Amino acid sequence: MPLDSELSVTVMGLGYIGLPTAAVIARTGAMVTGVDVTPSVVDTINSGRVHIEEVDLDGLVSGVVARGSLKASLTVAPADVFVIAVPTPFTQDRQPDITFVLDAARAIAPVLKSGDTVILESTSPVGTTEQVRDLIARERPDLKLPGATRPGEQADLAIAYCPERVLPGRILVELIDNDRVIGGITPRCARKALAFYRRFVRGACVTTTARAAEMTKLTENAFRDVNIAFANELSLVADTLGVDVWEVIRLANRHPRVNILSPGPGVGGHCIAVDPWFLVAADPANTPLIRTAREVNDGKTDHIIARAAAMIEAQDGPVACLGLAFKANIDDFRESPALKVAAALAARFGERVHVVEPYATTLPRAFDGTGARLIDIDTALETCGAMIVLVDHDIFRSVPLDERRGKAVLDTRGLWPDQS
Template sequence: MPLDVELSVTVMGLGYIGLPTAAVIARTGAKVTGVDVTPSVVDTINSGRVHIEEVDLDGLVSGVVARGQLTASLTVSPADVFVIAVPTPFTEGRQPDTTYVLNAARAIAPVLKPGDTVILESTSPVGTTEQVRDLIATLRSDLRMPGTARMGEQADLAIAYCPERVLPGRILVELIDNDRVIGGITPRCARKALAFYRRFVRGACVTTTARAAEMTKLTENAFRDVNIAFANELSLVADTLGVDVWEVIRLANRHPRVNILSPGPGVGGHCIAVDPWFLVAADPANTPLIRTAREVNDGKTDHIIARASALIEAETADRPVACLGLAFKANIDDFRESPALRVAQALAERFGERIRIVEPYAAQLPTKLAETGARLTDIDTALETCPVMIVLVDHDLFRSVPLEERRGKTVLDTRGLWPDQV
């Protein structure tokens, strides 16, 4: 559709990816409806406010809502383009759960019309885009599906896969500047989706098949997980040998072909801690390295819990202990799959009211953590009252604390935030 013709877009899911995506698309002049299952989310957005923390998102949403370019709804209406951006968690058995994706496909199926484009952005197991097509086909036998139409016939819908690849804290920038991989059920589908992304993406848009695009996203996150696992495993060895792992990594990285990442208390977030399991589930026999990396990174969290517990038990007086951070990475309010939250929860369940949580991006503690008796506090109070400090997240606020205010504390620094600590 030409840029001078108003495009109608429906974004399914208004979370950490869906809402920024909807707002960025609306800024191009498209008429965007964001659909979510949570009434409070819909009400918040329609009032011009946001329910998640992301740099500059509040101003962008306020503007596009005020201009009538973005509205939120609990129901699906007809549109020209449908973008599915819903969660894809895994089950307790570490099998991918595409329930939300398929439910989104069911929701849009009744309003689809010839000429529409359906794009899945959710990180998904290989083959999910085809499952979306097949589900729509069963619900709308009147529409010709891409890849199944008879020779010489043109499909009524374009169906494609284009995964997000953004960093929390930089989402609005990276939605526009990062390259995108666009995989179509057919080449025609890919080209149509490409035209849509060209409306707001400055980065390169590369077309491929839907299955290749799906595996590309999983590969990117598994690659990062494996490299983080190497750093985390090094930190365990360094602990055993009594060596400063941060110094070792700093020196090793002076080699021109070495670039070791930083260790931490584990790996969190909606992507790296989850997506590698999709590859393992698809081919268990041929993914021992990817599986081991996941186990190393999960095991690092258990190691930190054990070390922190030992430090607290060594403190003879029952004085308070500060856990610094709950988010899965610095300077965001996203606690999904967070190893910091897991550590804090385990310590609070064991030591109860002694645990003080410092999390500048939380107005209150998660319910399960609050039930332990742990309390939310600020960094100044923690520095005044807590002799033991467990650094779990490298928020800028924590980085700014000078040595003079930390001197004499017993510190477990899982992020290398305070290398000068004595």
């Protein structure tokens, strides 16, 4: 593989993972082209700006664009390494949809050359990396593909899977510091991908098979989903019994071998709310726990909508929904239970619903035609007699009791334990 200053890398997809990854690689001195299908995203990045909210990303992108190490494009050009970081949603019947992955593989196929490395980072069902290999084989019959060569014959390409495992708000730090699992179609593919990641990853890089790496990523998110479901189910029981779930969890976690997570209005984000369904789809008969966890967490959102609606019906005047993002201090609304709750309430109660979301300048389309409006936290405290806490943004945490006293509060995050 070429030296950093000579290495060319193409990153397919410039979203929440693709853009930070492209910028981090560009910082090493490699020449990086980020490819996206949205012209406004390409124009924004080429001007040295960013279209997503992430700590320190704006400064990094500005720097590498100014140095000429990163550029964005609508078209794919030849490179030494191709990183695919595109979305992998599920369908309405909760089946994984890898259309974007296969489209990206189809787009890079014409420019591939002997010696290139193709790495899939998108969270994917087990077997997707092999499907990428097979698609490239159909598109480029002139190339010898890994896993399809004769004994002793060397493949022209290295194809591997290396899932991201970063936390929004800490992406730039965790891209470098977190351990990485690198699964190759063959051991040689894994070794070549390993050499690439060692250029910018300080964490341990562990090699395995592509299928094992794919399942590892799904397992990590299913594990977290199951544990969150336990906390959310506890919160339902506590509501029934009239017990403070936050106190119960705090006390239970004093046990040396207990670490219960915090409940919330559900589970959001493109990973935890989606990926467990990939395992269920792969083996429905043997995943009752994973399926139930998903249903518990989705059901918690419906429970919060019902409780909030009852509170609003018992009040007069406007109510403030605090937060739309799927977690604190970010602008990512993908699969957000907070957004689902607020939008459902707006559809029912119209202009009585006011939304406070410091990471939004306009309300999402889910609120079109409802009459709901976006306000700031100070306006909410001055005008709204009821508050529904849906996201634990720092700005909400900073509101003192004196400014909240006398208001009806539904706190789904345990943010205001002192509320009278």
